[in-house]
Amino acid sequence: MTAATGRLRPTDARADDATDLDRGTSRAVRRRSLHLLGQLLRPRAGALAGAGALVVISTLAQVSGPLLVQAAIDTALPALREGDPTRLVVVGGIYVLAAVLGGLCAGAYVRAAARVAQSVLLELRRRVFRHTQRLSLEFHESYTSGRVISRQTSDLEALRELFDGGLTGVVSSLMLMVFTAGALFYVDWRSGLVLLVALVPAWLLTRWFQRRSQQSYREQRTASARLIVKFVETMTGMRAVQAFRREATDDAEYGRLGEQYRDANLRIFGVNGRYQPGLVLIGNLTVAAALAYGGWRVVEGTLDVGALVAVLLYVKRFFQPIQQLGMFYNALQSAVAALEKVSGLLAEEPTVVEPSDPTPLPSPRGEIRLQDVTFGYGDGPVVLPRLDLTIPAGQTVALVGSTGAGKSTLAKLVTRFYDASAGRVLLDGVDVRDVSGTDLRRAVVMVTQEAYLFSGSVRENIALGRPDATDAEVEAAARAVGVHEFVTSLPEGYDTDVNKRGGRVSSGQRQLLSFARAFLADPAVLVLDEATSSLDIPGERLVQRGLQTLLADRTAIIIAHRLSTVDIADRVLVLEHGRVLEDGAPADLVAAGGRYAAMQAAWRDSVA
Known part of the structure; x- marks a missing residue:
C-alpha cells in the first residue's frame, strides 16, 4: 500500500x-x-x-x-x-x-x-x-x-x-x-x-x-x-x-x-x-x-x-x-x-539459496561476467533479454539509461539479491550461485539510495560490515568520504546515537555514513545504486573525491541519473530495455554524438 x-x-x-x-x-x-x-x-x-x-x-x-x-x-x-x-x-x-x-x-x-x-x-x-x-x-x-x-x-x-x-x-x-x-x-x-x-x-x-x-x-x-x-x-x-x-x-x-x-x-x-x-x-x-x-x-x-x-x-x-x-x-x-x-x-522458501558445496573465494579480484543472462521478476515481462557483459577487475563502469532500462536489475544480479532466470553471473570465473553468502557479501557490497541506518551509534553503523574494526579504521573510513568533521560536531562524536532509521541526521548525511560503511567493508566489487541522489552539489563533490580514492584498484558499478557522478567512470554503458546500446569511455561517447552525448547535453543544460 x-x-x-x-x-x-x-x-x-x-x-x-x-x-x-x-x-x-x-x-x-x-x-x-x-x-x-x-x-x-x-x-x-x-x-x-x-x-x-x-x-x-x-x-x-x-x-x-x-x-x-x-x-x-x-x-x-x-x-x-x-x-x-x-x-x-x-x-x-x-x-x-x-x-x-x-x-x-x-x-x-x-x-x-x-x-x-x-x-x-x-x-x-x-x-x-x-x-x-x-x-x-x-x-x-x-x-x-x-x-x-x-x-x-x-x-x-x-x-x-x-x-x-x-x-x-x-x-x-x-x-x-x-x-x-x-x-x-x-x-x-x-x-x-x-x-x-x-x-x-x-x-x-x-x-x-x-x-x-x-x-x-x-x-x-x-x-x-x-x-x-x-x-x-x-x-x-x-x-x-x-x-x-x-x-x-x-x-x-x-x-x-x-x-x-x-x-x-x-x-x-x-x-x-x-x-x-x-x-x-x-x-x-x-x-x-x-x-x-x-x-x-x-x-x-x-x-x-x-x-x-x-x-x-x-x-x-x-x-x-x-x-x-x-x-x-x-x-x-x-x-x-x-x-x-x-x-x-x-x-516460504528463499528463491536465492545457499550452495550445498560452495566454491571458496579467498582473495577476490572483482572480474564480473554476465553470460547470456535473461531475467524477469516473477511472472512479469523479461527485463534483461540475453545480456552478455564483461567488466574487468578494477574497472569502474557507469550504467545510465531511462527508468526501467534494467540498471538496478543488473546490480541485483551481480550482488545476487536475485538469481538469473537463465545464463550465468560470474565473479572471478565462479558462478555467484556457487559462492557462499558470507564470501559473496564480503566480496561485493551494494550502497543504495535508501542509506538505511539502524538505531545505535555512528560508530556501530559505520562498522556494520566489519564489527571488529578498530576506532582508527572507522574514523579513517569516515575521513575518506569527508564525513569525519560532521561526526565530530555531533554531541558525542562517533558515540552519538543516530536514532531510529537515522532520524537524527539528514538524508545526505545518512548517505555519507553509508559510504563510510562501504569503504570500511573494503569489497572487491562496489555497487552504487543511485547512491549520490540524496547529496547536494557540495556534498556530491566531496564524496566524488572520496570515491576516486576508494574505487582505485577495485571494480565498481555506478548507477546514477546525475551524470556528474559518471565522470569518474572508466566506461559507460547506455542501457535501454535491458540491452546495451552504447559502450565506451565517457569522452568517447560524448564525441560520438549518440544517446549518451544527448543525455550529457540535457544534463548540463538542466544544471546551467
Missing part, C-alpha cells in the same frame, strides 16, 4: 488474507500447521509427560470428593450414630488430604505447562525472526512489513493465549470429564444413562458452536492483520501522508478497518453468548432430571441418599468442563488461524 493513494495492491494485505483464508480451509494447510506444532512440542515430550502425570493426580483427587461424601453419608454417619466416630474421622481426613494433594498438583501442573508454553513461544519467535531474515529480497519486496509485524505480534499473541491458559485448561477439563463420567457410572450406572441422554443436545450445540466460531475467528484474524498493516504503513509513510494531505482519507480507511475488526469481535461474542447459556441450561436440566429420577429411587429404596448426593455432584461437575472446553475452543480457533499464517510464513 502506498501512503499517497491509500489503496492496497493485490500483493498486499487483503490479497494475502484472502489467499490465507482459501488455503486455511485445505487439509494441506492444516497438516502444515500441525506439523509445525509437532516440531515445537516433540522435544518437550518429557516435560509434557510430567505435566500430564500431575494433572492426572490432580483430577483423581478432585473426582474422589463426591465418592468420599457418599461414604460419609451412607457409612460414616450411621456409624457415628452408633457411637463410632472413627469412620467419619478417616473419611474427613482423606477428603482433606485429597483436596490438598489436588491443589498442589494443580499448581505444579500449571507451572510446568507454563514453562513448556513459554519455551515453545520463544523458539517460535526466534524461528519467525531468523526465517524472515533468511528469505530472499524478492519476498521482502512483495510481503509488506505490516504483515510481517502481524505475524510477530497479534498472531504469536494468539498462540501465547492458547499455550498459557488454554492447553492447561483443556487437558484438565478432558481428564475431569472422563473421570467424572467413570465415577458416575461406578456410583450408579442408571444415572449415568441420564447423563448420556443429555450429551446429545450438548454435542449438537457444541458442533454448531465449532462451525460458527471457526469462521468468526478467521474473520477476526483477517481483520486484525488488515488493521495492523494499515497502521504500520501509514506511520512508516507519514511524510507522504502529510505532504499529500492524506490524513482525512487514511483516517476514514483506518476507521472502516477498525469497524470491521469490531464487528468481527462482536460476531464472536454473539456466538459465545448463545453457546455458554445453552450449556448452562442443558446442565441445569440434566441435574433436575437426575434429581427427580434419583429422588424417586431413594423413595423406592433402590438408591441410597449418599449415592444420590454423589450423582448430583458428578452431573453438575460434568458440565463445568464442557463450558471450559467451549472457552478453550475460542482460543483454539484464534490460535489455529494464527498458526496457519505463521506456518505459511515459515513455509
Whole structure:
C-alpha cells in the first residue's frame, strides 16, 4: 500500500488474507500447521509427560470428593450414630488430604505447562525472526512489513493465549470429564444413562458452536492483520501522508478497518453468548432430571441418599468442563488461524539459496561476467533479454539509461539479491550461485539510495560490515568520504546515537555514513545504486573525491541519473530495455554524438 493513494495492491494485505483464508480451509494447510506444532512440542515430550502425570493426580483427587461424601453419608454417619466416630474421622481426613494433594498438583501442573508454553513461544519467535531474515529480497519486496509485524505480534499473541491458559485448561477439563463420567457410572450406572441422554443436545450445540466460531475467528484474524498493516504503513509513510494531505482519507480507511475488526469481535461474542447459556441450561436440566429420577429411587429404596448426593455432584461437575472446553475452543480457533499464517510464513522458501558445496573465494579480484543472462521478476515481462557483459577487475563502469532500462536489475544480479532466470553471473570465473553468502557479501557490497541506518551509534553503523574494526579504521573510513568533521560536531562524536532509521541526521548525511560503511567493508566489487541522489552539489563533490580514492584498484558499478557522478567512470554503458546500446569511455561517447552525448547535453543544460 502506498501512503499517497491509500489503496492496497493485490500483493498486499487483503490479497494475502484472502489467499490465507482459501488455503486455511485445505487439509494441506492444516497438516502444515500441525506439523509445525509437532516440531515445537516433540522435544518437550518429557516435560509434557510430567505435566500430564500431575494433572492426572490432580483430577483423581478432585473426582474422589463426591465418592468420599457418599461414604460419609451412607457409612460414616450411621456409624457415628452408633457411637463410632472413627469412620467419619478417616473419611474427613482423606477428603482433606485429597483436596490438598489436588491443589498442589494443580499448581505444579500449571507451572510446568507454563514453562513448556513459554519455551515453545520463544523458539517460535526466534524461528519467525531468523526465517524472515533468511528469505530472499524478492519476498521482502512483495510481503509488506505490516504483515510481517502481524505475524510477530497479534498472531504469536494468539498462540501465547492458547499455550498459557488454554492447553492447561483443556487437558484438565478432558481428564475431569472422563473421570467424572467413570465415577458416575461406578456410583450408579442408571444415572449415568441420564447423563448420556443429555450429551446429545450438548454435542449438537457444541458442533454448531465449532462451525460458527471457526469462521468468526478467521474473520477476526483477517481483520486484525488488515488493521495492523494499515497502521504500520501509514506511520512508516507519514511524510507522504502529510505532504499529500492524506490524513482525512487514511483516517476514514483506518476507521472502516477498525469497524470491521469490531464487528468481527462482536460476531464472536454473539456466538459465545448463545453457546455458554445453552450449556448452562442443558446442565441445569440434566441435574433436575437426575434429581427427580434419583429422588424417586431413594423413595423406592433402590438408591441410597449418599449415592444420590454423589450423582448430583458428578452431573453438575460434568458440565463445568464442557463450558471450559467451549472457552478453550475460542482460543483454539484464534490460535489455529494464527498458526496457519505463521506456518505459511515459515513455509516460504528463499528463491536465492545457499550452495550445498560452495566454491571458496579467498582473495577476490572483482572480474564480473554476465553470460547470456535473461531475467524477469516473477511472472512479469523479461527485463534483461540475453545480456552478455564483461567488466574487468578494477574497472569502474557507469550504467545510465531511462527508468526501467534494467540498471538496478543488473546490480541485483551481480550482488545476487536475485538469481538469473537463465545464463550465468560470474565473479572471478565462479558462478555467484556457487559462492557462499558470507564470501559473496564480503566480496561485493551494494550502497543504495535508501542509506538505511539502524538505531545505535555512528560508530556501530559505520562498522556494520566489519564489527571488529578498530576506532582508527572507522574514523579513517569516515575521513575518506569527508564525513569525519560532521561526526565530530555531533554531541558525542562517533558515540552519538543516530536514532531510529537515522532520524537524527539528514538524508545526505545518512548517505555519507553509508559510504563510510562501504569503504570500511573494503569489497572487491562496489555497487552504487543511485547512491549520490540524496547529496547536494557540495556534498556530491566531496564524496566524488572520496570515491576516486576508494574505487582505485577495485571494480565498481555506478548507477546514477546525475551524470556528474559518471565522470569518474572508466566506461559507460547506455542501457535501454535491458540491452546495451552504447559502450565506451565517457569522452568517447560524448564525441560520438549518440544517446549518451544527448543525455550529457540535457544534463548540463538542466544544471546551467
